[in-house]
Amino acid sequence: MTRHTPIADDQPLAGRIATLLRVGTAIAALLLTAGTIALYTGAVLAHQILLTAGCSLLVLLPVIRLTMMAGHFVRQGDKRFAIITVSVLILVLTGAAAGAMLQSEGVESGSIP
Incomplete structure (x- = not known):
């Protein structure tokens, strides 16, 4: 019987997420810098x-x-x-939708409707 080791199984995911965040943040910083220079x-x-692309x-x-x-x-079952992760994603998207509405x-921030 093999024992499920979530830490070993999650290492490739952790690497992909780290790369995504590192590269994404660098691209966003470049966009924001270029937007500031363009201003x-x-x-x-x-x-x-x-600036909109960088912030987005x-x-x-x-x-x-x-x-x-x-x-x-x-995929891991x-x-x-x-x-839990889908619930957090739904909360984030619901908050974004509420803010967009x-x-x-x-509605101005700080005002009472």
């Missing part, structure tokens, strides 16, 4: 696009990480961690 050179549209990437990296983890746990309705 000072007067390229208004370019700076808005670059920084926000999406944790969501991508959760998606990778959920897929890994489902670890239902408990899969349920409030923003589209024009």
Whole structure:
């Protein structure tokens, strides 16, 4: 009978997540830097696009990480961690959707509707 060793099974996932976060953060930093430089050179549209892309990437990296983890746990057959990870992902996406709805309705932060 072989014993399931989650630490050994999770090492490839940990490496992929570390690479994703390292490369994603570096790309986001480059986009933000380029956007800031574009602002000072007067390229208004370019700076808005670059800054938006950089910020969006920084926000999406944790969501991508959760998606990778959920897929890994489902493939491993670890239902408990899969349920926990999917629950956290649903909470994050629900919060993002609620924020987007409030923003589209024009609710200002700090104001009482």
